[in-house]
Amino acid sequence: MSYAVDLLFGPQHPALHEPERFRFKVDGEIIVDVDVKIGFIHRGIEKLAESKNFIQNIYLTERICGICNVAHTLCYVQAVEDMAGIEVPERAKYLRVIVHELNRIHSHLLILGVAAELLGWETEFMYLWRDREAIMDIIEDVTGNRVTSAFNTIGGVRRDINNTQKERMLKVLDKVEKDTRFHKKVLEEDPLYRERMVNMGVLKTRDAIERCAVGPTARGSNVDYDVRAHDPYAAYDEIPFNVIRYKECDSWARMMVRVDETLESINIIRYALKHLPGGEIRVKVPPRLPAGEGLSRVEAPRGELIHHVFCKGDVKPYRLKVRTPTFANILAIAPTFIGHTIADVPAILVSIDPCFSCTDRLTFVDVSSGKVMKLSLGEIKRMYWSR
Amino acid sequence: MSIYRLALWSRMKSPWIYHINTGSCNACDIEILAALTPRFDVERFGIKLVGSPRHADVLLVTGPVTEQMAERVKRIYEQVPQPKFVIAVGTCACSGGVFRGGYTIKGGVDTVIPVDVYVPGCPPRPEAIIKGVVLLLQKLKGEAK
Numbered sequence: 001m002s003y004a005v006d007l008l009f010g011p012q013h014p015a016l017h018e019p020e021r022f023r024f025k026v027d028g029e030i031i032v033d034v035d036v037k038i039g040f041i042h043r044g045i046e047k048l049a050e051s052k053n054f055i056q057n058i059y060l061t062e063r064i065c066g067i068c069n070v071a072h073t074l075c076y077v078q079a080v081e082d083m084a085g086i087e088v089p090e091r092a093k094y095l096r097v098i099v100h101e102l103n104r105i106h107s108h109l110l111i112l113g114v115a116a117e118l119l120g121w122e123t124e125f126m127y128l129w130r131d132r133e134a135i136m137d138i139i140e141d142v143t144g145n146r147v148t149s150a151f152n153t154i155g156g157v158r159r160d161i162n163n164t165q166k167e168r169m170l171k172v173l174d175k176v177e178k179d180t181r182f183h184k185k186v187l188e189e190d191p192l193y194r195e196r197m198v199n200m201g202v203l204k205t206r207d208a209i210e211r212c213a214v215g216p217t218a219r220g221s222n223v224d225y226d227v228r229a230h231d232p233y234a235a236y237d238e239i240p241f242n243v244i245r246y247k248e249c250d251s252w253a254r255m256m257v258r259v260d261e262t263l264e265s266i267n268i269i270r271y272a273l274k275h276l277p278g279g280e281i282r283v284k285v286p287p288r289l290p291a292g293e294g295l296s297r298v299e300a301p302r303g304e305l306i307h308h309v310f311c312k313g314d315v316k317p318y319r320l321k322v323r324t325p326t327f328a329n330i331l332a333i334a335p336t337f338i339g340h341t342i343a344d345v346p347a348i349l350v351s352i353d354p355c356f357s358c359t360d361r362l363t364f365v366d367v368s369s370g371k372v373m374k375l376s377l378g379e380i381k382r383m384y385w386s387r
Numbered sequence: 388m389s390i391y392r393l394a395l396w397s398r399m400k401s402p403w404i405y406h407i408n409t410g411s412c413n414a415c416d417i418e419i420l421a422a423l424t425p426r427f428d429v430e431r432f433g434i435k436l437v438g439s440p441r442h443a444d445v446l447l448v449t450g451p452v453t454e455q456m457a458e459r460v461k462r463i464y465e466q467v468p469q470p471k472f473v474i475a476v477g478t479c480a481c482s483g484g485v486f487r488g489g490y491t492i493k494g495g496v497d498t499v500i501p502v503d504v505y506v507p508g509c510p511p512r513p514e515a516i517i518k519g520v521v522l523l524l525q526k527l528k529g530e531a532k
Contacts, residue, residue: 012459044491126424
């Protein structure tokens with residue numbers, strides 16, 4: 001007779017850089033069931049957004065996630081522009097694409113490095129992060145800060161780039177491309193890496209579609225879905241690029257999608273720099289916007305990101321709704337832990353590039369009875385104001 | 388030389404660091420990791436990121452403290468052996484930052500545990516984080532004399 005034991009993973013765990021809890025039911029070393037508890041870093045951003053004006057909210061949405069910050073600001077400003085019917089200048093659209101893709105490259109190299117570290121391969125982690133610093137330098141050069149910079153603003157972008165910066169950027173991109181090709185070869189051929197990643201956490205194409213996986217997680221399962229290609233925003237309708245897909249459906253495929261996307265992003269930036277149109281970089285937008293509703297979809301480094309803004313003709317949004325990629329992916333990936341050993345958990349978890357600071361939602365659970373409560377908006381408001 | 392001074396002397400040569408995220412947006416966290424990697428390479432000073440609070444001398448705390456994490460931060464702080472030091476990395480950890488006033492936000496880290504060094508910035512550059520650690524070491528040295 002065998003017993004299943006509850007094994008708690010987190011909230012503070014060296015394999016997770018953010019607090020999140022997984023409860024694995026294990027039989028010996030094999031996982032038989034998994035339960036995800038999110039919400040440790042729920043910061044109430046959607047509620048906070050209602051108390052700040054549209055410009056302040058750019059800085060707030062940027063801090064939903066520090067890694068894919070450009071995707072968040074881009075998605076938010078596009079939703080506001082959609083709501084107010086603002087036309088963005090062509091040059092701003094191309095500049096948005098350039099910074100968005102730089103952000104994607106830095107995010108992908110980052111998670112490839114973190115994946116290597118979690119598998120105990122610290123050398124590759126160090127090499128990848130060393131090469132990533134070149135990208136951080138050009139992000140700083142273009143936007144003014146290494147990580148968060150609020151480059152996108154309502155009606156355009158905040159900074160222009162000149163020819164010197166362009167040349168510098170092209171030079172660095174050549175180097176990054178060479179480095180990425182080297183890392184691709186390493187990750188494709190290294191026997192230990194393959195041993196740890198191939199056939200781990202297999203998410204079949206059908207399951208990926210059924211469980212609404214997005215981004216590299218879906219594309220690693222051979223799902224042809226990329227918002228940039230299928231619902232083009234900014235200047236993506238004018239830029240040719242390939243949607244990367246892998247047929248293997250495992251952790252390894254999901255990581256390789258990221259490597260290939262990095263190379264694809266480099267090509268997108270080169271094309272955008274070459275075809276950068278002239279003209280204004282932003283249009284003036286009044287602080288008070290007309291009543292309405294706006295929606296925007298963006299392909300963040302981790303997958304599809306949705307921002308939905310309501311306004312009642314005020315300087316503040318009436319409601320901001322954010323739907324982040326990890327929230328979709330974590331549910332898609334959770335069942336694939338079953339049947340693997342505890343040692344494989346980091347290898348599977350890291351393959352979706354989890355970002356919990358985006359994910360954490362509000363649920364009320366009565367701890368003593370385990371009962372899940374549903375509270376109306378009025379009750380939450382009363383609780384909020386009574387503090 | 389007393390045992391305490393011996394321990395302090397050895398600790399200054401190699402402070403081990405444990406990183407807690409109490410609700411951060413990940414920006415400070417990636418800058419902490421960047422500080423460990425070859426461009427900045429704090430490991431040459433013997434500074435090492437460890438996987439357990441029980442091995443740590445210094446806690447690096449990032450992010451505003453959320454309701455759910457407050458108890459856990461306290462518990463982790465209690466698990467660190469004495470003497471222990473806390474560095475608050477980033478504006479959110481210093482004061483709550485942009486999230487101040489949120490319904491789940493308690494405020495900066497100093498509302499929950501005592502903080503020795505504050506490193507402001509959103510996110511602070513890796514150099515600033517290293518400076519924070521160096522400031523802490525200077526503070527320790529002052530105590531050692």
